Amino acid sequence: MSSTLPTLDDVGAAAARLEGVAHRTPVVTGRTLNERVGAAVFLKAECFQRTGSFKFRGAYNAIASLTDAERSRGVATYSSGNHAQAVALAAALHGIRSVILMPEDAPSLKVEATAGYGAEIVTYDRYAEQRTALGEQLANERGMTLIPPFDHWDVIAGQGTAALELFEDAGPLDLLVVCVGGGGLISGCATVAKAQRRPVEVIGVEPAAGDDVRRSLVEGHIVEIPTPRTIADGQQTTAPSERTFAVMRERVDDIVLVTDDEIIAAMRFVFERMNLVLEPSGASALAAILAGHIDVAGKRVGVTLSGGNVGIDRFVELMSA
Amino acid sequence: MSSTLPTLDDVGAAAARLEGVAHRTPVVTGRTLNERVGAAVFLKAECFQRTGSFKFRGAYNAIASLTDAERSRGVATYSSGNHAQAVALAAALHGIRSVILMPEDAPSLKVEATAGYGAEIVTYDRYAEQRTALGEQLANERGMTLIPPFDHWDVIAGQGTAALELFEDAGPLDLLVVCVGGGGLISGCATVAKAQRRPVEVIGVEPAAGDDVRRSLVEGHIVEIPTPRTIADGQQTTAPSERTFAVMRERVDDIVLVTDDEIIAAMRFVFERMNLVLEPSGASALAAILAGHIDVAGKRVGVTLSGGNVGIDRFVELMSA
Numbered sequence: 001m002s003s004t005l006p007t008l009d010d011v012g013a014a015a016a017r018l019e020g021v022a023h024r025t026p027v028v029t030g031r032t033l034n035e036r037v038g039a040a041v042f043l044k045a046e047c048f049q050r051t052g053s054f055k056f057r058g059a060y061n062a063i064a065s066l067t068d069a070e071r072s073r074g075v076a077t078y079s080s081g082n083h084a085q086a087v088a089l090a091a092a093l094h095g096i097r098s099v100i101l102m103p104e105d106a107p108s109l110k111v112e113a114t115a116g117y118g119a120e121i122v123t124y125d126r127y128a129e130q131r132t133a134l135g136e137q138l139a140n141e142r143g144m145t146l147i148p149p150f151d152h153w154d155v156i157a158g159q160g161t162a163a164l165e166l167f168e169d170a171g172p173l174d175l176l177v178v179c180v181g182g183g184g185l186i187s188g189c190a191t192v193a194k195a196q197r198r199p200v201e202v203i204g205v206e207p208a209a210g211d212d213v214r215r216s217l218v219e220g221h222i223v224e225i226p227t228p229r230t231i232a233d234g235q236q237t238t239a240p241s242e243r244t245f246a247v248m249r250e251r252v253d254d255i256v257l258v259t260d261d262e263i264i265a266a267m268r269f270v271f272e273r274m275n276l277v278l279e280p281s282g283a284s285a286l287a288a289i290l291a292g293h294i295d296v297a298g299k300r301v302g303v304t305l306s307g308g309n310v311g312i313d314r315f316v317e318l319m320s321a
Numbered sequence: 322m323s324s325t326l327p328t329l330d331d332v333g334a335a336a337a338r339l340e341g342v343a344h345r346t347p348v349v350t351g352r353t354l355n356e357r358v359g360a361a362v363f364l365k366a367e368c369f370q371r372t373g374s375f376k377f378r379g380a381y382n383a384i385a386s387l388t389d390a391e392r393s394r395g396v397a398t399y400s401s402g403n404h405a406q407a408v409a410l411a412a413a414l415h416g417i418r419s420v421i422l423m424p425e426d427a428p429s430l431k432v433e434a435t436a437g438y439g440a441e442i443v444t445y446d447r448y449a450e451q452r453t454a455l456g457e458q459l460a461n462e463r464g465m466t467l468i469p470p471f472d473h474w475d476v477i478a479g480q481g482t483a484a485l486e487l488f489e490d491a492g493p494l495d496l497l498v499v500c501v502g503g504g505g506l507i508s509g510c511a512t513v514a515k516a517q518r519r520p521v522e523v524i525g526v527e528p529a530a531g532d533d534v535r536r537s538l539v540e541g542h543i544v545e546i547p548t549p550r551t552i553a554d555g556q557q558t559t560a561p562s563e564r565t566f567a568v569m570r571e572r573v574d575d576i577v578l579v580t581d582d583e584i585i586a587a588m589r590f591v592f593e594r595m596n597l598v599l600e601p602s603g604a605s606a607l608a609a610i611l612a613g614h615i616d617v618a619g620k621r622v623g624v625t626l627s628g629g630n631v632g633i634d635r636f637v638e639l640m641s642a
Binding site for chain 1 (some may be wrong): 347349353368369371373405430437490495593595596597598599629632633636637639640642
């Protein structure tokens with residue numbers, strides 16, 4: 001299996017496709033943060049990526065990698081929101097149609113933004129229906145190519161470009177901490193991290209209610225869980241995919257868990273001390289560090305802030321809870 | 322008078338002092354914003370400057386420009402918050418003492434941050450007492466050098482480095498829109514703008530309740546107003562200073578006004594669409610554009626997002642109003 005895993009070259013090829021299209025997001029640092037956790041922390045602020053999350057990288061890379069014939073028929077996907085927006089914009093930039101299967105309870109900001117990029121939206125019940133099967137059916141019916149949110153090598157390679165930029169801008173790191181939903185981001189980023197000259201530990205962070213990846217890695221096979229109830233709507237995945245599981249078990253050192261309260265505390269911290277807006281899923285990696293779940297003392301630590309798509313009303317609700 | 326105004330060289334000298342100390346803040350762009358206003362907008366995100374606002378630039382430049390003897394006696398200032406934090410950190414970085422006169426009703430986040438940098442804080446009633454006189458008295462009593470928030474050439478030159486970076490990163494601009502409190506930021510930025518090869522229009526933005534600079538420029542002399550009641554606590558100045566007035570009347574083309582509601586709408590827009598946290602004063606320049614008060618159609622427009630220091634509780638309160 002491991003001979004088929006993506007390589008640093010695959011991520012480099014994705015970076016070339018994204019050049020001038022994706023934003024090179026800033027690496028944010030702060031004295032208050034460093035003092036609080038006793039480390040040199042480098043935050044890769046993907047909340048400033050196009051569409052507000054890292055997902056644009058993988059979606060664009062996957063669509064750009066299609067043959068002209070495939071691409072011309074349009075693309076379909078399923079997503080709780082960030083991958084939906086990413087596919088919608090990447091399709092629009094290629095001048096092709098997109099249709100997106102979204103859960104009925106997806107945040108309205110994400111649904112509106114996806115529609116705003118010109119995508120057609122079809123809804124489903126995330127607690128009752130299997131989105132993977134529905135998505136495949138939808139793509140088949142429309143004769144479109146399915147761009148899944150993480151079970152796709154070009155998507156994974158695209159997400160890895162975030163880490164490529166982080167290492168270029170921050171310099172050597174001892175530790176890379178990455179938010180984990182289906183594992184696409186961490187699979188791409190770990191591919192980059194484990195190809196560095198100096199050893200880099202890679203730790204993923206899941207919401208405590210949705211520990212499918214942690215359990216899968218501990219048990220050595222893919223474990224599926226019921227759709228988790230967590231504020232981190234981008235991390236409500238029920239299982240890693242074959243591809244992300246294969247990469248993670250080779251290249252990810254550990255998975256730690258954070259509670260919803262710890263995520264809210266991290267959102268609050270970055271809002272007040274760094275003037276950044278993060279959605280719950282986007283704050284989970286930093287939450288693990290602020291909550292003391294990861295030993296960072298004295299280390300150079302890269303952290304993904306994976307997305308910032310949270311509406312004001314939802315934000316106010318979370319902060320008032 | 323105009324022969325004594327600061328020059329591009331003064332700003333360049335400030336930039337050299339700030340090199341490796343101040344953050345080179347990102348220039349943020351967004352398709353949604355550009356489409357909404359019909360212009361190419363380049364946001365200079367000083368909310369990511371050290372201490373959360375552009376004020377660090379001027380404060381550090383002024384302290385770095387003191388003689389060793391002056392500096393060793395420590396520095397004093399008066400400020401509603403952002404200049405306070407800036408002086409406190411700049412003093413700490415130079416290893417000297419600072420004492421700051423702050424209004425009793427300054428936002429608690431700003432007071433706490435200032436104290437956190439090691440400054441001594443003295444409070445006063447901003448609606449009853451004259452901060453300039455109190456600040457001078459405080460500096461005299463302590464034998465410290467007063468670093469006023471804007472009536473100081475080194476402070477003005479330091480603030481101008483924000484525009485220097487903006488022109489370097491964004492390329493030529495037709496229009497530069499700047500938040501105006503006492504006029505330090507716009508004086509420095511206009512000095513840079515008017516030294517560009519291509520003509521650049523410079524427009525300042527004040528809260529409607531506090532139009533002291535607009536009235537001063539219209540009437541041709543410094544007009545003092547009562548302390549304005551506005552949510553933009555960084556723009557509650559009562560008059561421009563001699564120095565900023567002298568620069569602005571030579572180099573600023575117009576001042577436009579925004580209401581508190583327009584400021585809130587801009588804070589909301591950048592939160593939801595760009596994942597940035599701005600304080601009211603920091604959002605005023607963008608608010609003028611979003612509200613249609615400035616003709617930006619088809620232009621390349623630079624905008625200062627001058628600060629982001631707003632606590633969660635205050636933010637929630639403003640968004641719920």
